[in-house]
Amino acid sequence: MIATAGLAALWFAAALAVLQLFSGFLALRQPENPLTPVVRPLAIAQAGLVTIAFTCLIIVFAQTDLSVALVAENSHSAKPMLYKVAGAWGNHEGSMLLWVTIMALAGGFVALLEKRLPEPTLLATLGAQAFVSLGFYAFLLLASNPFARLDPVPVEGNGLNPLLQDPGLAFHPPTLYVGYVGLSVAFSFAVGALLTREVSPNFARAMRPWVLGAWIFLTLGITAGSYWAYYELGWGGWWFWDPVENASLMPWLAATALLHSVSVLASRNALRAWTVMLGVVAFAMSMIGTFLVRSGVLTSVHAFAVDPTRGTFILALLAINIGAAFIIFALRAGTVSEGQRFTIVSRESGLVFNNVMLSAVLGIVLLGTLYPLVAEAMGAQxxxxxxxxxxxxxxxxxxxxxxxxxxxxxxxRRDKLGRIKHLLVLPALGLVGVAVWLGLRGVHLMPLLGIALGTMLLMVALVPLKGRRLRTVTLPLLGMVVAHFGIGVALLGIACDSAFSTEKLVAARVGETVSVGPWMVRLGRIEPITGPNWTALEATLSASYGGAATSELKPQARSFWTPVQQTNESAILTRWNGQLYTVLGEEAEDGRWQLRLWWKPFVTLIWLGGALVALGGALALLGRVLSDLRRFIAIDKIAYRRQQQGKL
Amino acid sequence: MASAPSASRWALWLPLAFFAGFTALVLFAMLRPADRAVKSAMIGRPLPQFSLLAATPAQPGLARADLATGKPHLLNIFASWCVPCAVEAPQLHALKDRGIEVVGVAIRDKPEDLARFFARNGNPFSRVGRDDVSAIQFALGSSGVPESFVIDGRGVIRYQHIGDIRADQVEMIAQKMAEAAQ
Amino acid sequence: MKRAVILAALLAAAPLLADSNMPAAAYANVQLEDPAQEAKAETLMESLRCLQCQGQSIADSDAQIAGDLRNQVRLRIKAGEEPEAIRAWLIDKYGDYVSYAPRVTGLTWPLFAAPLALIALAALLLRRRFTRSAA
Incomplete structure (x- = not known):
């Protein structure tokens, strides 16, 4: 019953999306046609219907309605409620439905709230949004129906992969989807603006909160993913330049560039065509990332979500959406002037430099990731x-x-370096001082550069606050300061990890004490323990930092039986100045145990920095949204007053 | 308000061009999935110098000199703990029955485990070398077990077979051996 | 994307082959006595690709063949061989696949030309964005 309702709601939503696409673009040619006023309500209704469909899916999962094929394949009546609900999007069909739901909700919000843009641009934006959604609706309804039924109804479900029963994993995909969908909204704005040739500061202001929101989620996603790899892989590494990791980095790089160029366009009406292009590129990178992960064209440690058929589908959508957008760009951007000029020494110039460098990094990452394919095409590896x-x-x-x-x-617009010279003296001294100090201690060039630059960034990031009273610090300004400071923190963490980490690989007897960096680690005992679907050997390590009181760590070597596999569960001890990372390996023939120990000074700064960057984004977003709300309320009040006056 | 002219017309087509290049590349990769096995770069080159002790007391070990004898050999890299190796055993016997001399290198294996393996699957090898550190694999450019190499009479590597030899591949391997004999 | 699924993946992607119960080679999981030599070996191992597990370096892999290759690398470093000579030896056996550090060849030059090309392209397109005078 509920499944049928969900499917019906999904079909209706798709039908509304067709109408939204048609009427949104028709308004471009004939602004006075009778369909024009219904575009906004259509977007809102579509959001409502698809939300109903998604709610239905959650309900059938919560009730473990085994007549629904998807539930029978992925759930089990004995599962904890959290994982039953999370199971709704922990599979291909459900995750696609989640994607269109978030996308339709975003479209609904745009339709409801956006009042700055000229009406034709907004309608074209909603039309573009419907176009992108329709591809996903088509795939859902025609090829991967989440509400498909089973007859006869099975007695029990297959359960969810126990490895996926982790609170982090339950919320990770939605986080990424919010990021990607935010970029799809930016994409629709860019296409809408190109179609109506209305690339203006107002367009940038309308797009900015979406870009910021997407960027915050992408930042969180990468930060969390990296910490995950760090503690799960058991080798102490946190970034491997693996294709799947690069696939998550590329949309972030594009979104970061877009975020900065949008603010040039909003404040100074410059970089118009460039911003529009980045809007398309950022969404393209989201889809390319999804495609690379799904299609399995590249070899990755993380090759799991691979499904070539679905990869083909994503490639087709990618080619249609992004190809069409770039064609429109090539035809229309020539008539969009680049806007205001500026001198070499100016805020704009700094932001342009940032954009060029970020784009270059994006280019390098994309090229390096794809190059093995180029080589394969030429018959080499x-x-x-x-x-x-x-x-x-x-x-x-x-x-x-x-x-x-x-x-x-x-x-x-223009400035003189002489004006700010005095502000840079201290950070420059910090940079040189730290570099010389580390150089004398024999630290290698790259980590040395990283630590020196990080120190400088911590100092210089705070300078914009200098001499301001608290009341005059706006949220977006504070957000920028926090985010830039966070970059410095993360850089320090990265460089300290590479400069000062010490590794110890030993085969130790029970009772033996091993030193790693300032730590003394004693192998206390090894005992077998059992989990829900694994057994493990657990070591008890007593660690003492510089002779202080001991703390216990319990790394495990786990054996799963469905499917049969071995994993090493690291145990990590965090201090303010770093982490002790321990892994239990195999037993040697003479009864000694292989231990892998690392002392990683300040490694936690990497993820703390990432969290600060996201926090900075959140502060800026809050500031923008509050001021937008105030504006909209003011506009409504004025309109209301005019109406009242008209009546009088 | 000074408006700058926009970027050159050709530049506006650049994003589309790059994107088309990307699409073509991945389409190509999807239509013709590459073989991801890591192939040896040693084909056509002489065997490097090596000398391995006997893996079991019953048979002699294996050295380079044993292979450059004027007669081709099939060098099989295997292990008693490797499941496909047991599956492959009948094919090695079939090749031996055709008069092909098959020699083996046991990777990370113990004599008692090997004895059990031979008791169960038979022993097609005339010599079995013992390699506890996979050194022969790095010497030959081999990346897994089982793998088989066709070595001609002068000790030159002529062909590498990755994975187990299936029943329908026996003919092909025999063909390669015959070519190596010429 | 899909970091989520990734790790499950990692766990699931463990080689299905049964493993030898033979203890690991001498230097597979044991560091060299000389810290300077160990540092050299470590840097090299991080840039050699595991032949079996493909997505990882031999320094980060639990596969036995990766352990055996670590053993080879450490032994050779200990014997005084230079890291780049060891890399060349492996490339000689396996081709470029085995090294994560691409060499400049007729096939890979675009990788190295790309940074320069990107800067040149940016300069070309941005040239006209700036005003010379402070108008």
Missing amino acids: VSVGPPYFNPATAVFVVPMLIVMGIGPLLRW
């Missing part, structure tokens, strides 16, 4: 890994970080 990516991206990242320190201090 090559591998592209950290020895390529690290230096090739550093070439662009290092100058970008220096400009990141100076740029926010500059005025719009």
Whole structure:
């Protein structure tokens, strides 16, 4: 019953999307046609219907309605409620439905709230949004119906992969989807603006909250994903330049560039065509990332979500959406002037530099990720890994970080470096001082550069607040300061990890004490324990930092039986100044146990920095949304008063 | 309000061009999925110098000199703990029955495990070398077990077979051996 | 994307082959006595691709063949061989696939030309964005 209702709601939503597409674009040719006023209500109704469909899916999962094929395949009546509900989007069909739901909700919000844009541009935007959604509706309804029924009804479900029963995993995909869908809204705005040739500061202001929101979620997604890899993989690494990791980094790089160019367009009416292009590129990167992960065209450690048929489908959608957008761009952008000019020393110039460097890094990551395919096409095999990516991206990242320190201090349009010279003295001293100090201690060039730059960034990021009273610090300004500071923090963490980490691989007897960095680690005992679907050997380690009181760590070597596999569960001890990372390996023949121990000073700063960057984004978003709301309320009040006056 | 002219017309087509290039590349990759097995770069080159002790007391070990004897050999890299290796055993016997000399290298294996393996699956090898650190694999450019190499009479590697030899591949391997004999 | 699924993936992607019960080779999981040599070996191992598990470096892999290759690398470093000579030896056996550090060849030059090309392209397109005078 509920499944039928969900399917009906989904069909209706798709029908409304067709109508929304048609009427949105018709309004471009004939603004006075009778369908024009219904575009906004259509978008809102579509959002409502697809939300109903998604709610129905959650209900059938919560009730474990086994007559629904998807439930029978992915759920089980004995599962905890959290995982029953999360199971609704923990599979292909459900995740596609989640995608269209978030997308339709975003469209509904745009239709309801956006009042700055000229009406034709907004309608074209909603039309574009419907176009993108329709591809996903088509796939859902024709090829992967989440509400398909089973007859006869099975007695029990297959359950969800126990490995996926992790609170983090339950909420990870929605986080990413919010990021990607936010970029799809930016994409629709860009297409709408191109179609009506209305690339204006108001367009940038309308698009900005969506870009910011998407960027916050992408930042969180990458930060969390990296910490995950760090503790799950058991080798102490946190970034491997693996294709799947690169696929998540590319949309972030594009969104970061877009975020900065949007603010140039909003404040200074410059970089018009460039911003529009980035809007298309950012969404393209989201889809390319999804495609690379799904299609399995690249070899990855993380090859799991691979499904070539679905990969083909995503490629088709990608080619249609992005291809069409780039054609419109090529035809229309020539008539969009680039807008205001500026001098070399100006805030705009700093932001342009940031955009160029970020785009170059994006280009390098994309090229390096795809190059093995180029080689395969020519009948050869090559591998592209950290020895390529690290230096090739550093070439662009290092100058970008220096400009990141100076740029926010500059005025719009034109400025003189002499004016801000005195503000830079201290950070520059910090940079040189730390570099010399580390150089004398024999630290290698790259980590040395990282720590020195990080120190400088921590200092210079705060300068924009200098001399301001608290009341005059706007939320977007504070957000920028926090985000830039976070970049410095993350950079320090990355560089400290690479400069100061110590590793110890030993075969230890029970009772033996091993030193790693300032730690003394004693192997206390090894005992078998059992979990729900695994057994494990658990080591009890007593660790003491510089002779202080001991703390216990319990790394495990787990054996799962469905399917049969071995994993090493690391145990991590966090102090303010770093983490002790321990892994239990195999037993050697003579009764000793293989231990892998790392002392990683300040490694936690990497993820703390990532969280700060996201927090900065959230502060800026809050500031923008509050001021927008105030504006909309004011506009409504004025309209109301006019109406009242008209009546009098 | 000074408006700058927009970027050159050709530049506006660049994003589309790059995107078309990307699409063509991945389409190509999807239509013709590449073989991801890591092939040896040693085909057509002489065997490097190596000398392995005997893996079981019953048979002699294996060295380079044992293979450059004027007669081709099939060098099979296997292990008693490797499931496909047991599956492959009948094919190795079939090749042996055709008069092909098959020699083996046991990877990370113990004599008692090997004895059990031979008791169950038979022993097609004239010599079995023992390699506890996979050194022969790095020497030959081999990346897994089982793998088989066709070695001609001068000790030159002529062909590499990755994975187990299936029943329908026996003929092909015999053909490769015959070519190596010429 | 799909970081979520990824890790499950990782766990699931463990080689299905049964493993030898033989203890690991001498230097597979044991560091070299000389820290300077170990650091050299470590850097090299991080840039060599595991032949079996494909997506990982041999420094980060639990596969036995990766352990055996770590053993080879450490032994050779200990014997005084230079890391780049060891890399060349492996490329000689397996081709470029085995090294995560691409060499500049007729096939890979675009990887190295790309940074320069990107900067040139940016300069070309941005040239006209700036005003010279402070108008």
